[in-house]
Amino acid sequence: MNIEQGPIRPPSEAASLLIRVTRNCPWNKCTFCSTYKGKKFSRRPIEEVLRDVDTVxxxxxxxxxxxxxxxxxxKITSEVVNESGARYGHLHYHVASWLYYGGKSVFLQDANSLLLKTSDLVEIINYIRTAFPSVERVTTYARADTAARKNDEDFLALGNAGLSRIHMGMESGSDIVLKMVQKGITSSQLIQAAQKIRGAGISLCWYIMPGLGGKEHSSEHALGTAEVINAGNPDYVRFRTLSVLKRTPLYDMVQSGIFTVPDEDDMVEEQRLIIQSLNGVTTTIVSDHVLNLLQELEGTLPVDREKMLNIIARYLALPQEAKNNYQLGRRAGVYLKLDDMQNKNRFNYVQSLLSQIGGPENINKELAKIRRGFV
Ligand code: SF4
Structure with a gap:
């Protein structure tokens, strides 16, 4: 027995069952993204998707x-999970793990499920919820241009069927940056999408990418992003710091000198500018990805604004030597948060790593290399 699954899901969907409703990305042109490069988009026939649900x-x-x-x-214990995987393979392991966490959440793959007809998506969600009464949450990825084209009735139907959350790659709110990275969406589509999605009671999570404007458009990127967040008031904003991958058009832009990758401090400054510029929103900021230097940068606006700005200020006030230590320690998985540097053993271990890479002058190159490994 097997089902078809796509390559990725958001980290926050680690406990979700993955059901693939479309294959790959219909846009596939973003200059920083290599996830679906060379792969053709297609909609899966609805009967095939429902068959996968039956298989699960x-x-x-x-x-x-x-x-x-x-x-x-x-009862599903860890022993049952391991035995299921050992006896029958990956799908049984995946389903058993899902049941182990309560069988509560389902994520619909791949990059833009809203391209399906609304009635098909509603049928799939209804089928999943009937098959698994334990399911409390059904979520998916969607692109802003597709979401902006759907009407309010579509989202009401999806919300009523039980679509709980849409994860959306916003990347930037600046139209200059969105155009430069060929995202194929505009700030106004992002805002329209947010209004329709949230208007139907569906939760919205935007992913933004510190560093994506390059040094050239850094403040434009931060200010434009804050402006769109202010207009859209998404439930969540998740930081995903830029990592320039080899074999992407953005990498070629870096090599030819058109795009200058901001250093770690520049990207933290961008985060500061974004948070400082957010007004009138109730968004929760999340930094739950290893690509983010300050993973502790989390909180709900407006109450946690000062707390988040203080974390940033604390990092930026470190002497350069301590910053080097923290940056490498964070990327090497030694630190999760700034306080972890207080642990002498860990601090000294990172100092020894720093001397192995040939000192601070090589740190940016080394950090970029490690960051690429995280994507
Ligand atoms: S829309 Fe998403 S998946 Fe598609 S190319 Fe852009 S970043 Fe990659």
């Missing part, structure tokens, strides 16, 4: 059977 239901029954045979009475 059968796999769930098998997993529960394994639990009963081991004396757990149908």
């Amino acid at each position: 239901r059968r796999v769930s029954e098998q997993v529960r059977q394994i639990s009963r045979s081991k004396g757990f009475g149908g």
